[in-house]
Amino acid sequence: MPRRSILSAAERASLLALPDAEDEVIRHYSFSETDLSLIRQRRGDANRLGVAVQLCLLRVPGQGLLPDASVPSSLLHWIARQLRTDWARWPQYAEREETRREHLLELRAYLGMESFGLGHYRQAVHAATEQALQTDKGIVLATSILDSLRHRHIIIPALDVIERICSEAITRANRRIYVALSEPLLDVHRRRLDGLLKRRENGKTTWLAWLRQSPVKPNSRHMLEHIERLKAWQALELPAGIERLVHQRGAVRRGATLRRRC
Incomplete structure (x- = not known):
């Protein structure tokens, strides 16, 4: 069975999204004199441009250049402007996998970064x-x-x-x-909880489904049904304070997830 996806496609895209606005690009990807000195040690415009791009991506979002990574033209233009070179040289560097790996190792040492292990x-x-x-x-x-x-x-x-x-x-x-x-449940508690999976006398729903029904418009009949539900919960006689054994926010979220799946 395939693993259930934890992140949606939109969430995955947002997590490592590169800055797009001009002010963010300038703020995150402006080079210091030390950065420029390191970049200029590379031979050729394509290599200098490539090292600069990898340096930027290691800082934000924190990844090196992946083989299938696409670099926004706005970022390439800003980097090339700082290096006073032609951003169109980028494709010459992007296709050199071995060169990219060598430069990535050097830049990791320069930034004091560790590989994920x-x-x-x-x-x-x-x-x-x-x-x-x-x-x-x-x-x-x-x-x-x-x-x-x-x-x-x-x-x-x-x-x-x-x-x-x-x-x-x-x-x-x-x-x-x-x-x-x-753990706090006794056998009698477990039997009562198992009983919630049985169908009610009318045969339409289980006791659990009936207890989970959302409140409806207040009137005398619905109020009596609500009182019946409260009595049914009380009849379970679960250990006192069991609800305090887990974080309430986590319990609420998991309850909502369970309702969506049922």
Whole structure:
């Protein structure tokens, strides 16, 4: 069975989107004299332009130049303007995979950045699991992971890796929530909860579906039904304070997710 997608296509595109507005491009991608000195050590306009582009992408969004990465023309124009070279030389560099890798290693050392490895993956999963106890929203978890990696000067891996971290964190958090809620239950509680899956006397819905029905227009008949639901919940006699064993925001979000899937 394929893994459920944690991020939508729009969310994936937004996570590593490059700045587009002119003021943002200037703010994020202006070179210092030290940067220019490093770039000018390369031979040929294409190599200088390529090193400059990789330097920019390592800083924002925090990735090196991927083989299929497309660089916005606005960024190429701004970089070429600073280097006083022709941005049209870019295709000559973009097709040289070995050269790109060599330059990427040099720039990582220059910026003091680490490659993403197994240890970083485990740390990210651990941190994301703690956050996933509060929310199972993939974009929130992924953004937090990326912010942490950037703060620690670690190269951002492919988005598939980030999504895998989010998925594993949510799975671990769900298991912890399940254990926290199920451990206090006695056999009698479990039997009562199992009974919610049986159909009611009218045979149309289960007890659980009936209890989850949204409030309707207030009137005397609906008020009596609401009182019946409260009595049914009270009859379960679940352990006191069980709702405080998990984060309330996380419980609410998972309840909403469960309702959408049912």
